[in-house]
Structure formats: C-alpha cells, structure tokens
Amino acid sequence: MEAAALSLMNAVPLLAGVPLWAVTLLLIVAAAAVILVFALTFEGVGSLVLRKVAGDIQARIGPNRVGPNGILQFLADGVKLVLKEDIIPANADRLLFKLAPYFVFVGSFAAFVVVPFGVGLIAADLNIGIYYVMAVTSLVVIGVLLAGWASNNKWALLGGMRAAAQIVSYEIPVGMALIPAVLIAGSLSLQDIVRSQGGLLGIFGWNLFHNPFTFFSFFLYFTAAQAETNQTPFDLPEAESELVSGYNVEYSGIRFGLFFLAEFGDMFIVAALATACFLGGWNVPFFHVGTLPWIWGNLLSLGVFLAKAFTMVLIMMWVRWTLPRLRVDQLMRMSWKYLVPLTFVNLLGVSLWLLVFKGKGIPGMIASLFG
Amino acid sequence: MTARTDALPTQEMTINMGPQHPSTHGVLRVILTTDGEVVTRAVPDVGYLHRGLEKIGERVTYAQFMPFTDRLDYLAAMNCNCAWAWAVEKLAKIEVPERAEYLRVIVCELNRISSHLIAFGSYTADMGAFTPFLYAIRERERVNDLFEMICGNRLTYNYARVGGVSGDAPPGFLEKTKEFLDYFEPKLDEYNNLISYNKIFVHRLANVAVIPAEEAVAYGLTGPNLRGSGVPFDLRKDEPYSVYPKFDFKVCVGTGERGKLGDCFDRYMVRINEMRESVKIVRQAVAQIPDGPVLAKVPRVFKPPVGEVYFRSECPRGETGIYLISDGSVNPYRLKIRTGSFVTMNLFEKVTRGLMIADIVAVIGSFDIILPEIDR
Numbered sequence: 184m185e186a187a188a189l190s191l192m193n194a195v196p197l198l199a200g201v202p203l204w205a206v207t208l209l210l211i212v213a214a215a216a217v218i219l220v221f222a223l224t225f226e227g228v229g230s231l232v233l234r235k236v237a238g239d240i241q242a243r244i245g246p247n248r249v250g251p252n253g254i255l256q257f258l259a260d261g262v263k264l265v266l267k268e269d270i271i272p273a274n275a276d277r278l279l280f281k282l283a284p285y286f287v288f289v290g291s292f293a294a295f296v297v298v299p300f301g302v303g304l305i306a307a308d309l310n311i312g313i314y315y316v317m318a319v320t321s322l323v324v325i326g327v328l329l330a331g332w333a334s335n336n337k338w339a340l341l342g343g344m345r346a347a348a349q350i351v352s353y354e355i356p357v358g359m360a361l362i363p364a365v366l367i368a369g370s371l372s373l374q375d376i377v378r379s380q381g382g383l384l385g386i387f388g389w390n391l392f393h394n395p396f397t398f399f400s401f402f403l404y405f406t407a408a409q410a411e412t413n414q415t416p417f418d419l420p421e422a423e424s425e426l427v428s429g430y431n432v433e434y435s436g437i438r439f440g441l442f443f444l445a446e447f448g449d450m451f452i453v454a455a456l457a458t459a460c461f462l463g464g465w466n467v468p469f470f471h472v473g474t475l476p477w478i479w480g481n482l483l484s485l486g487v488f489l490a491k492a493f494t495m496v497l498i499m500m501w502v503r504w505t506l507p508r509l510r511v512d513q514l515m516r517m518s519w520k521y522l523v524p525l526t527f528v529n530l531l532g533v534s535l536w537l538l539v540f541k542g543k544g545i546p547g548m549i550a551s552l553f554g
Numbered sequence: 555m556t557a558r559t560d561a562l563p564t565q566e567m568t569i570n571m572g573p574q575h576p577s578t579h580g581v582l583r584v585i586l587t588t589d590g591e592v593v594t595r596a597v598p599d600v601g602y603l604h605r606g607l608e609k610i611g612e613r614v615t616y617a618q619f620m621p622f623t624d625r626l627d628y629l630a631a632m633n634c635n636c637a638w639a640w641a642v643e644k645l646a647k648i649e650v651p652e653r654a655e656y657l658r659v660i661v662c663e664l665n666r667i668s669s670h671l672i673a674f675g676s677y678t679a680d681m682g683a684f685t686p687f688l689y690a691i692r693e694r695e696r697v698n699d700l701f702e703m704i705c706g707n708r709l710t711y712n713y714a715r716v717g718g719v720s721g722d723a724p725p726g727f728l729e730k731t732k733e734f735l736d737y738f739e740p741k742l743d744e745y746n747n748l749i750s751y752n753k754i755f756v757h758r759l760a761n762v763a764v765i766p767a768e769e770a771v772a773y774g775l776t777g778p779n780l781r782g783s784g785v786p787f788d789l790r791k792d793e794p795y796s797v798y799p800k801f802d803f804k805v806c807v808g809t810g811e812r813g814k815l816g817d818c819f820d821r822y823m824v825r826i827n828e829m830r831e832s833v834k835i836v837r838q839a840v841a842q843i844p845d846g847p848v849l850a851k852v853p854r855v856f857k858p859p860v861g862e863v864y865f866r867s868e869c870p871r872g873e874t875g876i877y878l879i880s881d882g883s884v885n886p887y888r889l890k891i892r893t894g895s896f897v898t899m900n901l902f903e904k905v906t907r908g909l910m911i912a913d914i915v916a917v918i919g920s921f922d923i924i925l926p927e928i929d930r
Contacts, residue, residue, distance in 0.1 A: 241688040337569045341591070341911070415682065416754055425912050427575060507755045508682025510912045511591050 214306040218295045226447035227257035233447075233500050240504040264440035272335055272433050279333035284434070284441035286326025291448035293319040298455045299373045301465050301484035302472050312373035313365060316456065317358050320411075323445065324350040327420065327430050330442070334433035342429025345511055346413065346420035352518040353411040359526035360404035363397045363533040364390050364460035367542070377464030384546050385468035391461045393544035396532035401461040403526050405495075408456070410514070412449035414499055416506040419514060454495035455488075462491050566594060573602045577680045577915040580925030584902075584918075588911065596906040596914055598899050603929035611889035616642050616716055616856055619886075624710035626874075626891065627927045629672050632658075632665035632701070633869040635714035640795060641865035641876035642716045646858035650850055654718035655797045656843040660731065661704065661713060663832040663839070667738070668697040669870035670778075670825045670832075677822060677919040678749050681758050686749045693741060696734050703727050716856065718849035728840050735833050735840075742830055750826060759822060760813030763905040763917045767816065773901045777872025777894045778828060779921055782808040782821030789868040801838045803831045818920035825922065857884055871895050871922055895927040 192206055231246065231254065238245025246253035271280055297312040299305045309315050324347050331343015365371055367390055368379035382388045390397045410417035421429040431442045458464055465472070465484035472480040509517065540548065566587050573581035581602035587595040607626060611619050623634040636658045643650060675690030698708040704723055705713040713720055749755055765775070770783040780787055788805040790798040806827035808820025860882040866875035872894020881887040898921045906917055 237684075241685045242692050243688060337567060341569075345591075418682070419912075425577065425915050504685050506683060507678065507749070507752060507758060508912075509754055510758055510910060512910065513757060 215296075218306055219292070222292055222295050222448055222451070223444065225451055226444045227261060229447040229450065229496065230260065230443070231257040232497075233503075236497065236500045237504050240501070261440070264443075265437050267436040269436040269438060270433070274335045275433065276333040276335065279329045280433075281438070283326045283330035283333060284438045284445075286329060287323050287445045288326075288441040288448075290320050290322030290326060291445035291452065293322070294452045295448070297373055298452070299377050299459055299464055300488055301481040303477065304465075304481050304485055305374055308372055308374045311371045313361055313371050313376075313456075313460075316373075316452070317354065317361075320449070320452065321350075321354065323449070330434070331430040334430070336433050338426045338428075339430050339432045342420045342426045342432070345426075346430055348511075349413070349417065349419060349514060349518075350411055352515060353407050353417075353522070356403060356407035356518060356522040356526045357411050359523070359530050360400045360407060361456065361460055362530055363393075363400045366533055366537055367393060367397070367544075373459050373464075377459050377466060380463045381466040381471070384550060386463065387546035387550075388466070389461060389463040391463075392546055394533065394536045394540075395545075396529050396536060397461070397544075400526075400529050400533065401457065403522060403529060404461070405453075405457055407518070407522050407526070408453040409499065409502070410518070412453055413446070414450065414453075415503040416508050417514060418503075418508060419511055450496055450499055451492065454492040454499065457495050458488060458491040462495075464488060464491075564589075571596075571914065578918060579676065579923055582918070582923065582925055582928070584914065586911065586914065591910050591912075593906060593909050593911060593914055596903060596909075598902045600896075600899060600925075600928050603925045605926075605930065607930045608889045608891060611886055613885060615884045616858070616886065619889075620714065620716075621710065621712045624712055625926055626893070626930065627669075627869065627871060627895075627924055628709060629924055630665050630669040630870045631709065631711045632661045632713060633669075633867070634874060635711060636662050636796075637865070637867040637869065637874045637876055639714040639716055640867060641863060641878055642858065644865045645861060645863040645878055645880055646716075646856070648717050648850055648852060650718055651847045652797070652844050653722070653846040654848040654850075656839050657704075657719050657723060657848060658714060659797055659801075660836055660839045660843075661701065661711070661719075663835045664697050664700060664731070666832045666870045667829050668694045670829050671697075673825050673870070673919075673922040674745065674822070674829075677922070678755070680915045680919040681755060683749055683752075683755070686745065689741075689745070689748075693738055696737070700727065700731055700734060703730065715849060715852075717852040718847070720849075722848045728843065731836060731840055735837055739830070739833050742826060745826065750823070756812050756819060758912070758916060759819035759920070760817055762813075762818045762913050763909065763920065764814045765816040765901065765905060769901070769904075770816065774897045775872070775894075775901065776897065777868065777870070778806075778824045779821055779872060779894070779898055781806060782824045782920075783816035784808050784810070784820075789866055789873060793866070795865075795867060797839075798835075800842065801835045803834050806831060818916050821920040821922075855884060857882055866892070869894060871924060871927060872897070891930060893927040893930065895921070895923040895925075896930070898923060899928055 189203070192203070234256070235245045246256035249255040249259045271277055294316045296306045297309050297315055327346040328343045331339045331346070364376050368376040370376065380388050380390055386392070391401050392398065413420050431439055434442060465488040467483060467487050472484045475483065566589050569586040569588060570583065571586050572578040572583040578584065583599040583602065585597045585599060586593050607622055610622055620635060620638060623638040624631040626634040671690040671694045675687035678686040701711055702708050704727055705711050705720060765783050767783045767785050770780050770785060775783070784807050786805045786807045789795070791805055806824050808815055808824055810820060811823065812819045858880045860880055862877070862879040864875060864877045866873045873892065874894065875892035877890040877892070878886050879888040902917070906914055909917065
C-alpha cells in the first residue's frame, strides 16, 4: 500500500504536502470500502439469484413482487433485516451474543482482501495470500461457536458444536487441496498463483489441467470447501429440519443478517479461490492482458475472473437445491477417512510429479514436443 | 471398563423437540435425552391436538359426524370419510349403489396418492433436500383439482355420505382423472432417479430404525409401516371391503433392498411403490365404473338398529378402525377410533434408542405420522 501511496503522491501534485501515512491510510480505507461495497452487492444479488435458481429448480417462480421480476427483493430483505427488532434472549450471554456475528462477518469479509480480481485489482497482494485466507476464515468457527453457546439454547449449542467440529475437520483437506497450486507457482501469493497459470497454453495452462493430481485436487478442494463453509449437503450446523436453524436460531434483525451475509461471502470466497488456484484466475485464454492499457486490461481480467467465479457459485447453488444432507457421523467419516487421506496422497503425487518432470505439466510437455 | 476419574464430568442433556419443530410433522413433542449427538432416550409426548373426536361422535348424529372425519387425517380425508360411511353402513346394513362404491374407491386411491406424495415430499425435506417436496406438492395440486371438481373442496372433502357419496362425478372428471394418471405415473420413476437412490439419501435411511417383522406385528403396526417390515398385510386384500376384490393390484412390501429388512428406506420405498399400485387401481376403476345412482335411500332421521360394529379399512397411514355401538337412537352410543399413527408411536421409544438426533427426524418421517390421527 505504501508503494501505491508513493506513486499516487508523485502522480497527483496536490497530495505533495500530505504525509505519507495519511495517504496510505486513505488508500486502505478506500480499498476496504470498495471491497465492502462489492461484497455486500454480491451478497445481496447472490441471495436473489439463489432464490431465483431455487425457483427454477423447484418448478416455481421465486421472488417476483418487489420491482420488475422481483429484482429488488434483496433490497427489501436488507431493509427488513435492518428494521427488525433486535432480540437478545433473556438468559443469553449478552456480550458474547453481540460479539459472535462480527467474528463470523469479519472472518468472511477479511478474506476478500486478497482475492485477485484482476491484473492489478487486489486490495493487498500479500505474499502469504492463501495462508492468510485459511487463517482469517478460521475466525468464523469462533463466531459460530460463540453464537451457539451465548444463545443459551440447546439447539443453537448443538449447531455451534457441529459447526466447530465440521469447520475444523474440513480445514485440513481444504488446505491440503490448495497446496498443489502453491507448489506449482512456488509462491503463496494469489497473484503469483494466477500468473503462473497464464501464458500461451490457454485454458490448458490452468492448474486444473496441469497433471492428473491437480485435476483431482480441484474436486477435493471444492467438496471440502463446501463443507467448510456449511453449504448443502454439508449444512449440518444449520440443518433446518433437525436443529430448527442451528447456531443462529436466536438471532434476529441485522445480527442475523450478518450471519446471512457471511454465508454468501464464504460462498464467493470458495468460488474465488477455486478460480484463482485451479481455473486460471483472471487470465484471458491465449491473450496477455498485461499488454493492454491499465484500465482495459483490468476490466477485461475482472470480467473473466467474475465470470468464472460466478459459474462456480451457480454450481454451488445447483448442488444446494439438489442433494440431501449427510448425518454428522457420516460427515466426520468423510473428512477423516476419505478426504484427508486423499488430499495427502494427492499432495504427494503433485510433489513427485513436479520433482520428476521438473515442474512441467502435461499440456506444457505436449506443447514443448511441438516446439 | 472403568470410567476415567480425571476426565471432566459430563452429563446427558435433555432437549425438548417440539411441539413446535419443523420436522415433527405437527405438534408432536419428543423429549430427547442426548449424549452429545447420540440420543439415549426419546419419549414421545402426544396429546397437543386432542379434540375429543370420539366424545363428539356420541353427541352428533351419524351424518353430522362425517365432517369431523375430515379432521381425523386431513391429508387423507377421503379415506376417513369413506371409512366412517362403510362402518355406519355395515352397522345399519345399507346396500350402497355400485357406482358410489366405485367413486369411493377412485377418490380413496387418489387421496392415498396425494397423502403418500406429502409423505415422500416432507420426508426428503426432512433429510435436507427441499426440492422434491415442491415436486410432490405440484403433483398433489392436480389431485386437489380433481377433488375440487368432484366435491368442491381441496382439503376437507366431506364427500362420502351414509349410503353413497354426496354427488355424482361431474362430466369430464373421469377423463381428467385418466389424464392425471398418465401424467403422474412417469413422475414416480423421476422421483426414484432424482432422490430415492441418491447415495446420501440411501445412507441416511438404510439400516436406520430397523423393525423386525415379529416386532412390527407385536406392536400392532399397520399400513406401510408394517409392510415395510416385509409383512404382506393389506386390508384391501386380506379383509376385502367395497369393490376392492374386483381390482388387480399387488401388496407392496419392504425388501431390504438397501439395508436390513424393515429399515427407514424400506418404509419409504413401500410408499413410493404403493402410489404406483394406486394408479393401477384407479385406472381399472375408471374403466369399469358402471352407471347408476350414487346415493342409497337413507331415511332423513337415520336410526340404525341396536348393535355394535367394528369396521377397519386401509388408510394411507395404516388401519383406521371404527368401533361403533348403537342404542337405536340418532346418535352413536359409543365411538372408538383406532388409527395407524397412534399405534406406531408405541414403538417410537424402542426403535430410537441409540440413534443420532438426525435419525430421530428420519424415523418420524419414515413412520409418516400425522398428529390429528395420534391425538384425535
């Protein structure tokens, strides 16, 4: 950020007298605001799309009252959530009860900071990008556990316990399934990982097609990540038909809204990571966006990235309205007995591949055959 | 094995599941004692919907009780209407016109389809898949349309009368019924493809709450719950009433195809297969239905002879038995109703021991209980 602030100060003579830290702070706030606006817009529109998709899949119409074809439904929902009475149960632990939604929301929102939206569109290109995402999204588990405990409701407690067990269990396969992308790029930075998938191979430059192990990694990641973010068929912490609504059962108004927004935020983060680590991120096939003027290059890469990410989000919605829910013991078994060993084997496979073939993937080797 | 002394003391948690809970199918209350996610004891507490139907029956005339039978099982009101009519007719030895009997069988079997659709749909929703529920509702709407055509109502039909039915089928009803059957039959295969054999779904149901055949008989289970344990007992075949002997259909039983015989999956599959058999029955009934009157001559002030009668018929949720004592007056002297769901609740505590919380939901759904039948 400081470097960006410096270049900004050089470019705009008006800022010459302002201290460096102030400009940096200004930039940080601006970046956070932009991301917050994007996240909230995505979460709002996402909820509408989710309901429309649900309508299509379930042979019904979906929201169609607010605005033309119901496209303003999410605004109405948002207004409703803000205006609703904020109830805190009499015997709840008031402090923790109020604190819990922020943990969940921050955990989900902070991950947006390192999402590589385009060539130059990233709030903070941390050199530990993936590690940061994994760490920050772990905040969610604290929030969910707090919410379950502080509500003083047995169903909420069960939901919180389930969520804690589930998120902790699935974090391991998620992390292990992402490491192949790190190995190939040789960097934890998400921008570096995306760049490593560019080049003249087009979509075959993607990590997805790098070698058979990365191909499986993608699916392992996607499955495990669905579970880590409590999406159907792994939505046990919420499990409406079993736990009524799980850890957020006692929440109302905007506190519930924060949980709700975080859920959609998580959905996008999963899709964005899958896109960045396996589907080539913002790379435009057979085309080097860096050669374009800054603004066009960024717009084009942003469009490509969002198209890929939204496709993944749609797939998640499709899965959500198709599959039933696992039982809690089956869920744990799936993680520890299948996903964890599989991701480890897979990681080993990728490492060996990179060692034996000197970092080259199958498409790369084929391409070098033809010069 | 001795308990560790240095471990943190743990204690069982008592959770109140219901009467307001999305998966108890009404106002059932289950008191769960759990050790973490494992249920050590689940005691059903029934009675939240008790309306004293049997006592009401003693205060109203035979004809006046007909609308109350709608509320006995609101998802299968036709079956309950007809059960009452058959019981009273058996008591008073009334000869019912054949066309009326055919119409009764048609609406009963259509109602069985719509009731099983709700059972199927809400069961999948309980298991976390919400979509099939709406598919089931979509099909059920068409059955409701048919019922609206024939009796004007969509939920509480009040169609049967002592001595027949309230009115003949309107023109076009039988054709519409046939249309529905043609539309509906392929849908069953679609359900099977979509959800019945879904791996997650099967894993949730197979080997859960296994009820061996002897136990099912000993506890007096009836209907699909009994047949799910592999006992081919169906009153339509074994104690034929009305015009059922004229139709060719088979009694669906559980086969243990995905786990042990008598598990939740078997009970679920029995219902799916029964819908297909009901389609078969309605097809035959529509083809064979004779012309004629639909209501026998029954005196306006109806006083059946002194005596008592027990009539049982096959409702979607098992045997609905009606025990009537007449003292020769316009009201029954005593009425007792035996329903499938209530009897099933006896077994609940036994089969749920040691299951997980999610399985409790699976068990309630697989029994396909309905609360007005339990509490009456």
